[in-house]
Amino acid sequence: MKTFLILGAGTAGTMMANKLAHHLDQSEWRILIVDKDETHYYQPGFLFIPFGIYGPDDVRRAKRRYLPQGVEVIFSGIERIEPDAQRVILTRNSQVVYYDQLIIATGTRIVPEETPGLKDAGWRQNVFDFYTFDGAVALSKFLRRWPGGRVVVNVAEMPIKCPVAPLEFLFLAHAFFHERGMRDKVEIVYATPLPGAFTKPRTAAVMGDMLKDRGIHLESEFNISEVDNTRQVVSSYDGRELNYDLLVTIPVHMGSTAIQNSGIGDALHFVPTDKQSLQSKKWPNVWVIGDATNLPSSKAGSVAHFEADILIENVLRAIDGLPPSACFDGHANCFIESGFGKGFLIDFNYDTEPLPGKFPMPGVGPFDLLKESEANHWGKVMFRWMYWNLLLRGAELPFESQMSMVGKVR
Amino acid sequence: MSNKVIAGVPVQVNAEGFMTNPAEWTKDVAIEIAREEGLPELTDAHWKVIDFCRSTSEDGKSPTLRTITNGTGLTTKELFALFPKGPAKKVAKIAGLGKPEGCV
Numbered sequence: 001m002k003t004f005l006i007l008g009a010g011t012a013g014t015m016m017a018n019k020l021a022h023h024l025d026q027s028e029w030r031i032l033i034v035d036k037d038e039t040h041y042y043q044p045g046f047l048f049i050p051f052g053i054y055g056p057d058d059v060r061r062a063k064r065r066y067l068p069q070g071v072e073v074i075f076s077g078i079e080r081i082e083p084d085a086q087r088v089i090l091t092r093n094s095q096v097v098y099y100d101q102l103i104i105a106t107g108t109r110i111v112p113e114e115t116p117g118l119k120d121a122g123w124r125q126n127v128f129d130f131y132t133f134d135g136a137v138a139l140s141k142f143l144r145r146w147p148g149g150r151v152v153v154n155v156a157e158m159p160i161k162c163p164v165a166p167l168e169f170l171f172l173a174h175a176f177f178h179e180r181g182m183r184d185k186v187e188i189v190y191a192t193p194l195p196g197a198f199t200k201p202r203t204a205a206v207m208g209d210m211l212k213d214r215g216i217h218l219e220s221e222f223n224i225s226e227v228d229n230t231r232q233v234v235s236s237y238d239g240r241e242l243n244y245d246l247l248v249t250i251p252v253h254m255g256s257t258a259i260q261n262s263g264i265g266d267a268l269h270f271v272p273t274d275k276q277s278l279q280s281k282k283w284p285n286v287w288v289i290g291d292a293t294n295l296p297s298s299k300a301g302s303v304a305h306f307e308a309d310i311l312i313e314n315v316l317r318a319i320d321g322l323p324p325s326a327c328f329d330g331h332a333n334c335f336i337e338s339g340f341g342k343g344f345l346i347d348f349n350y351d352t353e354p355l356p357g358k359f360p361m362p363g364v365g366p367f368d369l370l371k372e373s374e375a376n377h378w379g380k381v382m383f384r385w386m387y388w389n390l391l392l393r394g395a396e397l398p399f400e401s402q403m404s405m406v407g408k409v410r
Numbered sequence: 411m412s413n414k415v416i417a418g419v420p421v422q423v424n425a426e427g428f429m430t431n432p433a434e435w436t437k438d439v440a441i442e443i444a445r446e447e448g449l450p451e452l453t454d455a456h457w458k459v460i461d462f463c464r465s466t467s468e469d470g471k472s473p474t475l476r477t478i479t480n481g482t483g484l485t486t487k488e489l490f491a492l493f494p495k496g497p498a499k500k501v502a503k504i505a506g507l508g509k510p511e512g513c514v
């Protein structure tokens with residue numbers, strides 16, 4: 001028996017477990033997946049929790065439910081990976097697992113400790129994140145009773161997961177305060193290290209206008225150096241200071257502690273990965289998918305989904321002794337919730353920035369690209385259903401894994 | 411993509427002004443670009459960072475801020491003092507390298 005080991009049963013690991021169970025001959029291969037957490041969180045739903053749109057139970061399910069029969073599951077922390085010895089050490093009883101093929105899908109985590117002062121007295125008092133389940137739930141309790149004041153939303157450092165989520169948070173916050181009749185009591189500031197509202201120029205321009213229309217102040221090229229919660233001030237390296245009553249932080253993101261302990265990652269503990277084949281740059285029987293990679297693509301569930309289509313092809317080839325042939329193009333597809341029942345859709349890859357036009361989708365589309373519409377909001381709502389029922393189970397979705405120019409206007 | 415003459419050397423630059431062929435770079439080119447970027451003088455500390463970026467660059471891309479702080483032992487604060495505003499981007503430009511990847 002040979003062992004196919006998957007590390008991490010989040011979005012990417014779960015999809016790959018389902019695909020492998022479908023394709024591998026189970027008399028020849030044992031498929032094993034490890035995760036420290038028994039609960040699967042629908043992370044895109046964290047965005048809606050602070051505003052009471054989703055409750056805790058809308059975003060969590062037992063992981064086991066989404067893993068197929070025939071896949072062995074170990075719930076344990078992963079201590080470290082030793083690729084030269086083809087083995088992984090788990091935290092539970094220091095168990096050692098040997099593998100023939102390995103997929104690393106350990107995602108990314110937030111590390112607020114990286115910013116001096118961020119985790120001091122104010123943490124979860126008037127300083128919150130919404131990138132974790134606990135953070136989003138704590139913030140929803142806070143917002144229910146907040147009388148208003150100055151809220152600063154800050155991105156500490158790129159890259160972050162789902163780079164549009166901070167913008168969505170701002171739009172939803174604007175709508176939330178407006179609907180509660182208190183928008184005039186709230187000042188909203190967005191402090192980002194980027195030169196504009198987003199990374200890609202055309203989207204940055206459209207989103208910049210959206211912020212302006214909503215009276216949200218953009219503080220660009222703001223590289224946070226520290227937080228002083230006694231004065232309620234965040235400072236940047238170039239000496240700017242921003243006062244806040246409420247600080248919503250998107251902290252520094254890093255790869256898993258398992259990567260850190262193994263010393264196989266880059267400066268942020270993301271794993272050097274071939275951007276086309278998704279093979280590790282160093283070990284041919286190690287593959288990397290999702291947020292754990294160092295690829296210059298967005299860290300998003302949609303990206304992990306497109307990668308999974310490529311990765312399954314390449315690992316099946318490797319098992320047959322063939323070199324990888326399928327190529328990932330960096331395809332990302334993101335609905336951007338903009339509040340009041342509307343949204344945007346952007347579709348892009350390594351080389352093509354998000355463009356306006358139409359996004360065709362059999363049955364339900366087309367959706368407007370880079371333009372606000374009600375249909376895009378429904379697309380986002382529908383995404384949660386697709387996530388639980390199709391995507392995690394490795395089913396085909398009405399999206400092509402390679403980006404297409406059909407409908408796009410340059 | 412366009413051609414530009416910097417310090418008497420013809421070089422290729424992209425729309426954002428980053429050089430696209432690291433082999434066209436010389437120290438004089440660096441000094442000239444630094445001036446354009448508002449740095450009238452490059453000290454030893456500047457050169458230490460520039461040299462580090464050139465020696466660790468992959469596929470012509472400059473390393474990220476974190477790779478630079480880890481590799482040179484300088485703090486982020488010191489880097490911002492040496493290359494005000496966006497140090498990673500600024501060093502990349504002066505070192506004749508592409509913008510660090512990961513800004514997506």
Ligand SMILES: Cc1cc2nc3c(=O)[nH]c(=O)nc-3n(C[C@H](O)[C@H](O)[C@H](O)COP(=O)(O)OP(=O)(O)OC[C@H]3O[C@@H](n4cnc5c(N)ncnc54)[C@H](O)[C@@H]3O)c2cc1C
Nearest residue numbers: 008010011012036043044078107162256290291300301302
């Ligand atoms: C607020 C928010 C909004 C988002 N919105 C969107 C959106 O609209 N659209 C979209 O496409 N994406 C969105 N995303 C991003 C999306 O959720 C992630 O990109 C996706 O889940 C990545 O999948 P992954 O499998 O790589 O990582 P994850 O799903 O995070 O899985 C990693 C798994 O590895 C496990 N693990 C890590 N380290 C260890 C260890 N040492 N030991 C044991 N187990 C370990 C973790 O427990 C986890 O289960 C959003 C994310 C957030 C936070």
